Amino acid sequence: MKNCYFRKGSIILSAILLFVFLTYGYGENIEQNGLMTNDAVKNNIALDDSKTTDDSKSEDNSKRYIRNGLLIGEVPVILFFGAKAWNWEGDHSFYSEKEGWFGKDTDYGGQDKAGHFFAHYMLQRSMYSVFDWTEDGSSTKWIYSLGSSLTCGFLIEIGDGFSSKYGFSYEDLVMDYSGILVGAMLDRFPVLGGFIGISGNWSPTDAYLDRFSSNSMFTDSLEFVDDYSGWTFYVNFKLAGFQNLGFDVPLALRLLQVDIGYYTRGYSNYDKNEYASPHERDICIGISINSAQLIAETWGKPSNSAGYNVTHKFFEYYHVPFDVSHSYKL
Numbered sequence: 001m002k003n004c005y006f007r008k009g010s011i012i013l014s015a016i017l018l019f020v021f022l023t024y025g026y027g028e029n030i031e032q033n034g035l036m037t038n039d040a041v042k043n044n045i046a047l048d049d050s051k052t053t054d055d056s057k058s059e060d061n062s063k064r065y066i067r068n069g070l071l072i073g074e075v076p077v078i079l080f081f082g083a084k085a086w087n088w089e090g091d092h093s094f095y096s097e098k099e100g101w102f103g104k105d106t107d108y109g110g111q112d113k114a115g116h117f118f119a120h121y122m123l124q125r126s127m128y129s130v131f132d133w134t135e136d137g138s139s140t141k142w143i144y145s146l147g148s149s150l151t152c153g154f155l156i157e158i159g160d161g162f163s164s165k166y167g168f169s170y171e172d173l174v175m176d177y178s179g180i181l182v183g184a185m186l187d188r189f190p191v192l193g194g195f196i197g198i199s200g201n202w203s204p205t206d207a208y209l210d211r212f213s214s215n216s217m218f219t220d221s222l223e224f225v226d227d228y229s230g231w232t233f234y235v236n237f238k239l240a241g242f243q244n245l246g247f248d249v250p251l252a253l254r255l256l257q258v259d260i261g262y263y264t265r266g267y268s269n270y271d272k273n274e275y276a277s278p279h280e281r282d283i284c285i286g287i288s289i290n291s292a293q294l295i296a297e298t299w300g301k302p303s304n305s306a307g308y309n310v311t312h313k314f315f316e317y318y319h320v321p322f323d324v325s326h327s328y329k330l
Helices: 003-042 049-084 111-134 140-161 170-188 190-195 206-210 217-226 239-245 291-298 306-317
Strands: 196-202 231-238 256-265 280-289 323-329
Touching (some): 111 140, 111 170, 111 196, 170 190, 206 217, 231 239, 291 306
Antiparallel strands (some): 196 231
16 A cells, blocks of 8 residues: 555544544533533422523534534545645546555555554544434434444545545455444444454654654654554453453453554565665564553543543553563564
8 A cells, every 4th residue: 555545544533533532522521511410400409490401502502513513524624635635636537556455565564454444443433422422322323423434434545546646445445444344333232342442552663763854843743654663453352341241350350451463564664774674464462451441440430521531532542552462473
């Protein structure tokens, strides 16, 4: 796959996730305030009816603005970024590229495909969290979250198909949609989601750090996703999930998870000259700390706050490297 495509997908994904995390936390704050109001009624505390009505209208307005902002803004945002950052404005006939999957002789050893899967997995689950709130749990949350995620992946690939630099990639779209499907399944079946998660970890390589320039620091910082030799993607099997089946799981076990990861070395465009190294693809198996569960255990009750939700969501997707693992070369 072309080097810059994973970068551009990640830039828009980062912007979407930042907006999603903030709006999700804001939504939870509103819900918590609503619960506090209900408790006050149960305790026979006199409430100002007009204030209650105003709060309800404010919540409805917030939901409407967030829903419409995500739905209406998606296509213009993608097209704007494509034209300005990804050079889609060039006059070029539609074409496709056959990139392969995870083979040793592919451009990036499949690490770009793992990145596509991970990025769209995060996108779907984040969209679901927001629309679950805006739609009050109704089934339209699925239409909005799946529709937004599927459209995002499709439009980016179509834009690439008309670009003189990239080209439509069937393999990329398959990995995009596979990530969305897995994310939707884990949201649809919370018991399963309690056992399984997808996460990623990035440790900047010397080759990446060496390329920074004070004149282009902002642009260079956005290209961290191209540092393939620094990325590892994981499937996490969380022992805390047994609680959802009625088992009494000790705290020490609830905080542990078994990981299966994939990473490559030597495939990045930064791995040149003095940083060049042989191509390597590895599977790693290990045990690590379930940092999202640690947040849930230590934050305190109730935990429906903006700070909690933003922090918890972040650590669901970011793999903190507190682990013991062993790698196997492919």
